Structures are given as C-alpha cells and as structure tokens.
Amino acid sequence: MPELLPQIAEPTDASLAASGRRVVEIEARALEHLATRIDGGGSNRTFSAACQLILASRGRVVATGMGKSGHIARKIAATLASTGTPAFYVHPGEAGHGDLGMITDADVVLALSYSGESDEILTLLPVLKRQGNAVIAMTGRPQSTLARESDVHLDVSVPAEACPLDLAPTSSTTATLAMGDALAVALLEARGFTADDFARSHPAGSLGRRLLLHITDVMHAGDDVPRVGLGATLSEALVEMSRKRLGMTAVVDDEDKLIGLFTDGDLRRTLDDAALDVRTAMIADVMTRGPKTIAADQLAVEAARLMETHKISGLVVVDEAGRAVGALNIHDLLRARVV
Template sequence: MTLDPDNTRKLALAVIETEARAVADLADRIDATFLAACEHILACRGRVVVTGMGKSGHIGGKLAATFASTGTPAFFVHPGEASHGDLGMITRDDVAIALSHSGETDEILTILPLIRRLGVPLIALTGNPGSRLATEATVHLDISVEREACPLGLAPTSSTTATLAMGDALAVAVLDARGFTADDFARSHPGGRLGRRLLIHVGDIMRTGDAIPRIHAGALLRDALLEVSRKGLGMVVICNDDGAIEGVFTDGDLRRTLDRGLDLHRLTVGEVMTRNGCTARPDWLAAEALQIMESRRINALPVIDDERQRLVGAINMHDLLRAGVA
C-alpha cells in the first residue's frame, strides 16, 4: 500500500471544500425557526438535555459541553441508555435537543413519546424535514447537506460538520443573549490557562511586606544594589518617607550608569534612578501586567495603590510564570 501525494492532497482539499460549502449553506436557515429554538433554550428553567446516536452522539456530547461552559446548564444522554432508565434524568423544566441526520434513529424515536408526555420542548436537528423526529419536534432545524465529503458517500462527514456548526450557532446566540462575559467563562474554566489569565489579579500574586525591594533616594547606590540582590526582583523601588514612589532602579539603569563612567561609590540611588516608570495596581488582571512588561521589555513592576501612589507590592516575570499567566 503506497500513498499517492497528489491524489491525497486533491482528496483532502475536496473534503474541506465540501464541508465548507455545507456549513455555508446553513446561513439561509438562520431564520425565525432558529430564533424560536434560542427562545426555548433561554426560557429553560432546568437544563438542556442533548441526545444523539453514533456520530451524532459524539457531536451531541460536544454541544452539551459547549452549552455548559457558556452559561447554559446542559448534559448529554445516550438515547439507548435513556430507554433503560436514564430518561429519569430529564425533568419537566428541561429542554431536549435531539440530533439525527436521518431523523429516523430508532433509539431516539423510542423515547419521543416519553419526552412529549413530560411536556418538554424538543428541538430537533435533522437532515430530513419530513422525518418523524422533525415533524414531532417543537422546533426543527434543517441541517441537510448536498452530499457527504466521504468519497463513498457513506461516512458522516459534511452532515456532522453541519450539525456541529448549527449547534455552535445556538450556543453562541444564547451566550450573547444571556450577557455571558469573559469573566463568567473564566469561572467555569479555573484550571485552564485562559481561566488563570482572566481570574488572577496582580494583588493575588504580588510580593508584599519585607519581600518588596525598597530604599530611600538618599541611599548610596551600593546599598541599593545590595537590596536588588537580596530581594531578587532585578529592581529596587525608591520611596519617600510616606511610602510614595519616587522612582525605580533596575539592572538596565545600572548598565547605563556604568556606561557614563560615574563613581559608583559616591553616587546616591536618587541621582541615577528612573522617574515616572511603569507601575501596576493590585486590582489589575495579572495578564495586564504581563502585557506591559512584554511591550516595554521590562521584567518587574512596582505595585501602587490608587489614591496616594504608595508602594504596596512588587511583581516580576517569574511571579507571572509561576502563576501560569505568562
């Protein structure tokens, strides 16, 4: 068995083009029926229960997960298991979404009478508007495709892609109608990097108290360098007697001082510090501090309060890395 590169490339492009066309064809079906499906989901006081068999079931599991992570409580029920007890998971406050390209999947048709008896709104996604599932549904969304991308016309390809796209359209439309925000998304994804970037604030990870490198402007430069070395942030913050920031002295300032040929033993840190440097605030997202560090090519930031410009903390790139933000 050998691979023909030209034929393989041609076939792969044909699959992508066929599936892209199937998704594009859905645009004309975002109509009043689609809006009705969204209204049922928004009005749901319970959970969205998604069901589907085979490949449609795999798409259904993904759709349920998307709803759940975007503010709509949802779960997937296998239709075969539903007729053997799992149907008890559905309550009168729920909304059901059934996926079946043919609209005649036996396992789903078996549980239709029970769903109707509960009075649960049923949203069906099928490729056959004349099917039993489509005609008995409260709302039917047409996900029919011109043809499958499989050259044999057998494996669900274009049809599953179209189902996935229509399901995502439902989830995103409902997400927007709920006013679901990035912060809401982060709260349901606390373990991921995105969640950390959206939830962790500078105040959560900044160094405080004696861990902050600080010194007075009148201190000798050599003492400032010792403070930089002791605290390990690559900078020292120069403060007045009230704790307000007057400037910072960094590794970069030291290099510039050396280039000027100044007497390091006689200099005070106030003579060579950088005034009006970048700062952060405790209520900022840690990702905002990261953005400043990256754009200004610096490795640490003093953290000040809003009112008196007092030094309350310090943060560097290593702190952001440890927190999983960088």
C-alpha cells in the first residue's frame, strides 16, 4: 500500500505573518546577546583588539568565508571599503589555487566561519601565519580550531537560528553581519571619516550627487542673479523677478551687499494689504529683511535642507563679505536631482 504523504495545512495570512514575526523576534534576541559580548567586561577586549589591529595595519582587510559566510564576508568587505578601511573579499577555495598572491604580509585577514572548522579556511591558516598576517576570526564556537588559531576571535554565536529546522543560517548570519557593521562604524569614527570622504568613494548615482554637488554647481550667477537696489520701487522689483524667472529678487545696497529679499510669497502678502499702493510702494517697505542665505562652497543638499526646514523655495548665495553672488530655487535642485 503506498505511503501517505503528510497533510500540510493551507497557509493563511495570519500564519504567514506569525512566521515572519517569529523570525524577526528571534534575530532581534540574537543581536541583543551579541551586544553584550562587545568588550563585555573583565579581560574580554576582543572587539577593541580587532579594531586596534586594523587601525595599526599598513595594508588592507582581506575578508574570506565559505558559503553563506562568504556572502556576509563580501558585504563586510564592501562596507569597510566604503567607510575608510580599504578591504576586499577573497574566496578561500580560490585562495588555495593562486589567489593567496593577492594577500600581502601587511594585510589583516578577517575569516568568517560559524562552525570555525571550514576546511578551506583552515587550510589557509598555516600559510597566513608563515607570511605574518594577523587573523581576526568571527565564529560561533570559541573553542573551534579557527577561533583558537586566530590572533583575535569575535564571538558571533546565537541562542538559536530562526530557521525552525535549525539548519539554514539565519540568526547567525545576521549576527555576523552586525558585527561587521560594528567594526566598520567603530573604525570610521576612529579615523574621523567625514561625509566628504564618503562622497569620494560614492561618486555615482543619487548618493554621489547629494554628497558631491556644491551650490556653485547649481546656482545662477552674474547677470542671471535677480537683484534690485534698495531704492527701487516695487514695480521695478516685479519686472526684475519676471525677467530672471526665479520667483524672487535680492535687494542690495550700493556695494552689492544683501539687505533683503522679495519673493512670490511676499508679493501675495503685499497684494492682501489694501492700504498699500502697489504702483508707488518702495521695495524697502515690503521686502523681507535678513533672509536665509547660503555660501557657494556648501553642498547643494544643504540648500535642500534649509528650504525644507524654513519652508522656503529659494536662497540667495552670498560671499564672505555678504555680497549677493548667486541665487537658486527648489527647481534648480530638482533639475540637479538633489531632491
């Protein structure tokens, strides 16, 4: 008689959501346990020791790992490289067939293996030791061969995998990735890595634009800057605004220093004032004094932040002497894809 297959209940929205929540909760607990092991007391200073090893190195960080640990090692290497710590990934299997030549004696090797017994990595240890490389291990077993033979061991063990079969690496890979992020950020802060440094390694795409584009790259300058003198009439200011099409005009003194700003919003408020004769009004009587400004060498993303914070749509660019040297509005930032 044929063997009957076990009956599997039809999944429901509730059961699927419950499975998802259970995974997140298990992995969150794993991260809580991990946090207590980062220099958690007594003589346990392995995390700071790992950071000091990398900071003292004249070479790169070479991350390696097999299987899922290899995927995590690639991500850690990428995060380190983009945050000021030169790093790359080497496949441990390929390393034994020539790629060891990529590793110099000045490099620090970051070896990932949750069991601490991956044959491909253990095979490399004697060669790395003979070459003089410092080895930082991330494992889930402090008594494993890799943990014992490394210069520094970072314990990434977890109470349980999120996989109900306790087979698929889930909580363990999350913990290992988090430990890698912790290393990268600690090193970033120790090196004084800045947003400008970050921009230099991310020149492409929207991130690069946000971090590399300066006000001078997007502002209107020279004759394209709308400006009128302090003695101008409101009518003259409106003609200048219409001509330059930025929805505003700077009001300057005889030395071109910024005194005030008149915008489309100011015009609407002026028209609401029944006691004001638009034909004879002077710009000095209706302008906004002490407007928000920005310098030409600041990042364009800072202009976007100012506009959003103060609910304005344009800025005058001033030099160190307070002279109006440029102007830009929200449309300029949109065209530059800064916002």
